[in-house]
Amino acid sequence: MQMDKQQTNNFTKGKFTWTIQNFSKLNSQNLHSEAFVVGGYPWRILLYPKGNDTDHLSLYLAAADTTSLAYDWSRNATFSLAVINHQDAKWTVKSETQHRFNSNVSDWGFTKFMPISAIEKGYLVNDMFIIVAEVSVLKSGNENQAAVDTSQKSGGQSRQTEVEPTQKEDQGQNENIAPPLSAQSSREPIEHIGDPSLPTELSSTPVAELMDFKNVGKIEKAFVPLLEEICSKHPSLIESQQKRTPQYSEWAFTALGRVLHFLNSKRVKDMNDEASDHLQILWDELETFKFDLIWLEPHVHSALGMKTYLEKAKQLKKLKEKEVALDMEIKRLTAKLAAAKTDFEITTRDLVQAQEGFEERDIDVILGYGRP
Structure with a gap:
């Protein structure tokens, strides 16, 4: 681990280098660096070596040790994440963005940072993989977190949010080195994992x-x-x-x-x-x-x-829709009632006519044939 810092009146800059040994032997779905402090706040790098549901290496910056913070904590930061190319530095992959970290979104980064297939092309030497994070933290009135020692470890579960990387564009001819990722990238919809209500306009x-x-x-x-x-x-x-x-x-x-x-x-x-x-x-x-x-x-x-x-x-x-529907039903039933009244009147008249000269008889009486 290597940590460098620089401070001005309004923000503090820090650079953290994370060297991962035996990278090809990693079996974890994700892993994170030890905590490092910039601007008085602990951070960590979160890595998905086999991708976060993608065929790309996924890389994020996360606010560490957030469980003890007030519910409305927040902090602004601009940061870059880079994977070092050991063969030729100009092919180092670097993506930069800015984000307001808070209790809703405590980490931010790049789900499709670089193709996993490109890792063998100069980014992994002697099974050693190097990630560099450069973080610039803005001092603001709502950053409620005390500094912690850089030796602390961070725990807990993180949400991951994909943003479009701003890739470093370089040219080169070495066939053993992966081409610039900027040539491969295309703008994709923001993906919010774990919290679909998060805004989509806070992207890089x-x-x-x-x-x-x-x-x-x-x-x-x-x-x-x-x-x-x-x-x-x-x-x-x-x-x-x-x-x-x-x-x-x-x-x-x-x-x-x-x-x-x-x-x-x-x-x-x-x-x-x-x-x-x-x-x-x-x-x-x-x-x-x-x-x-x-x-x-x-x-x-x-x-x-x-x-x-x-x-x-x-x-x-x-x-209003219910009122219209009920009004239509009333009109339908009113029309039906009017028709029924007309039928009733006609039937009553026909009944009176039919009863004229009609003598009712007991229909259960035997007909007979004139016996005394």
């Missing part, structure tokens, strides 16, 4: 889909027009980040962009339980960055209130 974003925004960092292209419009109306948003580090500002405007994009892309009919929970998570995350959001708060609360509106609208719709 490929570099090609990012662009600079007012020199504060690289933001998703879809967010930039929304951010530019809002910042022109509310200059304080930019001013509030001038004394922040670039990484902090990038996180802040990414969080703001997510909320704006959500409000700009969702319809009233979309605000079911899952969407409401998703928006609440995005809003809680955005509030940690101390923007002046008085102008946005009513819109968010209105959107969150749409869940109640939809439930009421659904109830009203059912009652």
Whole structure:
């Protein structure tokens, strides 16, 4: 194990190297590294050497020792995971993303990190496999966890969430080395294992889909027009980040962009339980960055209130449908009753006519033939 750290006012960086001996002899479905501390919080690497229900090696970063935390704990982190190529460093596979770790999603990473078939092509030498994690932890007011000694072991079960990797693109001709994974990757739907209610928009974003925004960092292209419009109306948003580090500002405007994009892309009919929970998570995350959001708060609360509106609208719709159905039934029965009354009147008239000149007799009497 090897651990390096670097600290600034707003975030702490750490690099952890996990060397796994006798890799080919591993029989466990999954295993994790010992805990390492970055930003005062313990982390661990979670590995599925034979894949997490896939033919790819699966690799995640997990918050360690979370059982003792408050229910609303959370922490923001940007991190990369890399598998070292022993033959040629330029073929090292590296994927990077960012995530807000919390009690709902305590680990995050890449279910399809690299093909298992590629491991033998320079990534495994003398049966030794090396994984490097670089973690940058943002300091925020809702990170409720004390530091622990790096010698502690982490336990417990984790949920795994797949995100699309942002792969390092390199060129080379060595036939014994696996080709760059970026050439093989395609964007796939987010997969939430263990908790299907988790949001799908908190995924990693490929570099090609990012662009600079007012020199504060690289933001998703879809967010930039929304951010530019809002910042022109509310200059304080930019001013509030001038004394922040670039990484902090990038996180802040990414969080703001997510909320704006959500409000700009969702319809009233979309605000079911899952969407409401998703928006609440995005809003809680955005509030940690101390923007002046008085102008946005009513819109968010209105959107969150749409869940109640939809439930009421659904109830009203059912009652209206029932009312229409009962009205139709009444009309059907009324028509049937009118027809029955007409039949009754006709039958009564026919009966009166038939009774005229008719003498009732005892039908049980013997007919006879004139005997005295």
